[in-house]
Amino acid sequence: MRAFRHLSLSDALGIGLILCVAVFSLLLLVAPSIIVVMISFDTRAFVSFPPEGFTLRWYAEVFEQGELVDAMLNSLQVGLTVTLLCILLGVPTALACARGRFRGTTALSVFVLVPHMVPGIVLGVAVLFAGALVGVSPSIWLQSVAITVFILAVMVRTVQSRLVRLDPALEEAAANLRATPFQSLRTVTFPLLMPAILAGAVFTFVEGFDNLSVAIFTHGFRDRPLPVELLALVQYTSSPLVAAVSGVQIVLAIAALVAVSLSIGLDNVND
Amino acid sequence: MAEASYTAPLATRGLGERLVDALLSGRGIWPAVPAIIVLTVVAVIPFVILLSLGFSDMEVSRGAIVSQTFSLQHLTNALTDPLYWTTFQRSMTLALTTTALCIFFGYPVAYLFLIGGRWTRRLILVLTIAPLLTSGIVRTYAWLVILGGRGVVNSTLMSLGLIDQPLRIMNTHWAVLIGMVQIHLPVMILPLIAVMSRHDGRLVEASANLGASRLGTLRTVILPLSVPGIGTGAALVFTLSYTTFVVPQLLGGGNYLNAATMIYEQVVYSLEWSKGSVSSMILMVTCLIVLVAIALVTNHFTRWTKGRDA
Numbered sequence: 001m002r003a004f005r006h007l008s009l010s011d012a013l014g015i016g017l018i019l020c021v022a023v024f025s026l027l028l029l030v031a032p033s034i035i036v037v038m039i040s041f042d043t044r045a046f047v048s049f050p051p052e053g054f055t056l057r058w059y060a061e062v063f064e065q066g067e068l069v070d071a072m073l074n075s076l077q078v079g080l081t082v083t084l085l086c087i088l089l090g091v092p093t094a095l096a097c098a099r100g101r102f103r104g105t106t107a108l109s110v111f112v113l114v115p116h117m118v119p120g121i122v123l124g125v126a127v128l129f130a131g132a133l134v135g136v137s138p139s140i141w142l143q144s145v146a147i148t149v150f151i152l153a154v155m156v157r158t159v160q161s162r163l164v165r166l167d168p169a170l171e172e173a174a175a176n177l178r179a180t181p182f183q184s185l186r187t188v189t190f191p192l193l194m195p196a197i198l199a200g201a202v203f204t205f206v207e208g209f210d211n212l213s214v215a216i217f218t219h220g221f222r223d224r225p226l227p228v229e230l231l232a233l234v235q236y237t238s239s240p241l242v243a244a245v246s247g248v249q250i251v252l253a254i255a256a257l258v259a260v261s262l263s264i265g266l267d268n269v270n271d
Numbered sequence: 272m273a274e275a276s277y278t279a280p281l282a283t284r285g286l287g288e289r290l291v292d293a294l295l296s297g298r299g300i301w302p303a304v305p306a307i308i309v310l311t312v313v314a315v316i317p318f319v320i321l322l323s324l325g326f327s328d329m330e331v332s333r334g335a336i337v338s339q340t341f342s343l344q345h346l347t348n349a350l351t352d353p354l355y356w357t358t359f360q361r362s363m364t365l366a367l368t369t370t371a372l373c374i375f376f377g378y379p380v381a382y383l384f385l386i387g388g389r390w391t392r393r394l395i396l397v398l399t400i401a402p403l404l405t406s407g408i409v410r411t412y413a414w415l416v417i418l419g420g421r422g423v424v425n426s427t428l429m430s431l432g433l434i435d436q437p438l439r440i441m442n443t444h445w446a447v448l449i450g451m452v453q454i455h456l457p458v459m460i461l462p463l464i465a466v467m468s469r470h471d472g473r474l475v476e477a478s479a480n481l482g483a484s485r486l487g488t489l490r491t492v493i494l495p496l497s498v499p500g501i502g503t504g505a506a507l508v509f510t511l512s513y514t515t516f517v518v519p520q521l522l523g524g525g526n527y528l529n530a531a532t533m534i535y536e537q538v539v540y541s542l543e544w545s546k547g548s549v550s551s552m553i554l555m556v557t558c559l560i561v562l563v564a565i566a567l568v569t570n571h572f573t574r575w576t577k578g579r580d581a
Contacts, residue, residue, distance in 0.1 A: 022379035032413030092302030119514035126317035
């Protein structure tokens with residue numbers, strides 16, 4: 001078979017060029033994060049490259065700044081609330097979408113997807129206005145619910161794609177063994193769904209923690225989440241403090257990545 | 272005997288469990304009802320309200336709406352205001368350029384994924400998914416460090432003696448564009464990879480066996496088959512970059528007004544909620560138009576491939 005793969009000069013050049021662009025793009029993806037981490041250890045009080053010296057001072061300072069710690073805790077709360085709501089609302093919805101024997105399962109899938117396809121800022125503005133109309137002012141709860149609606153589709157899709165690929169024979173076996181539908185759901189389907197739920201939980205948590213587009217309109221006046229706090233900090237500070245916050249977030253992202261690859265595997269993120 | 276063991280489990284089931292069975296057997300729409308209610312209250316109704324606010328005059332006081340009357344004034348004002356036109360035009364150009372560049376830089380990565388071995392594939396997945404789990408602000412901040420006056424680009428160029436003065440890259444259109452492309456690149460790569468990993472590997476082999484060069488195979492087999500992936504990626508990148516707030520705000524230096532930053536100022540700073548509603552609606556409608564166009568183009572080229580196969 002190799003004999004057929006003659007590599008002409010123009011072919012080699014073309015493919016080489018494409019692969020060069022690919023490598024450049026991959027470097028482009030990773031380089032900024034590496035540079036930020038390097039900067040976060042800089043001893044100088046302004047951002048400059050290449051960094052000089054090594055200090056953990058900025059990391060210490062992150063946890064000494066009351067507003068930053070509060071913002072992190074707020075975002076943590078939002079992230080956890082969003083995740084919990086998405087599991088409670090999303091997993092049953094995925095069941096209905098994948099297993100439903102009623103007309104309009106497709107319509108239901110689309111309905112869940114719509115808030116996710118709408119630009120985040122439009123959803124944020126809409127929720128803010130609707131809240132104002134009925135007297136619900138922006139708060140950490142409004143923010144959590146709005147982000148839940150925004151990201152619910154991701155949980156539904158992750159669980160649904162796993163459900164569709166489950167071997168129906170397993171549940172039939174459970175039914176043959178006289179398991180009630182609920183028993184079979186609890187003892188057969190749920191354990192098999194756990195990896196997908198976990199992966200969905202990681203994505204919804206990250207969205208709850210990091211979302212800015214919805215949060216910027218719906219967050220509470222006093223309960224500023226981390227992205228809103230960071231946005232202000234980036235604009236008005238020039239020390240490597242922000243780099244240290246970024247460093248912390250990058251560590252969290254790596255943890256999330258490991259969680260996803262252990263639960264459903266990175267290859268299945270797309271489905 | 273059989274009779275008895277058949278009824279036994281049913282008899283031991285309480286009302287609660289039977290209710291749960293009915294709800295969770297997964298055959299009816301019931302499991303989805305809570306989600307439908309929440310989505311209706313927190314998404315559908317707010318959108319209707321947003322629409323109604325764009326068509327009305329109102330007074331806002333202390334974060335609540337005091338009075339509201341029907342009016343087309345805000346819509347006509349917006350459509351005749353040159354500021355709106357230039358702002359939306361700027362957002363549109365920026366988003367379309369970003370989308371095109373993401374295809375240009377993303378496609379080769381997907382091709383490398385296709386021809387790469389197990390570890391290459393794993394590396395590409397890690398490098399593509401990791402940024403998606405990091406906040407957009409962190410990723411944008413990195414560009415402040417790279418493009419700033421004492422940043423990576425300027426210090427490298429100056430130490431090489433290519434320039435004497437730091438170049439002013441930050442707070443320009445170019446800084447915004449570079450940041451946009453890098454931040455949205457993963458969103459383009461993932462759908463491409465998804466489509467490519469569903470390819471039948473034998474097609475590529477068949478093409479090679481028939482004497483096609485690698486470029487020829489790429490052009491006549493791989494590229495046409497990956498059109499749906501390009502379409503999905505383009506739609507995602509366009510929506511995100513058309514409506515993004517962070518990158519223009521941080522890399523454009525406060526005075527780079529795009530649609531999202533304009534809406535933010537109208538809603539949060541100047542409290543012109545009717546204007547904000549109208550801007551949001553224009554943003555959504557224009558976004559939708561481009562998405563439909565992308566879908567039509569994708570569909571056209573997908574059909575062309577199918578027709579060719581037949």
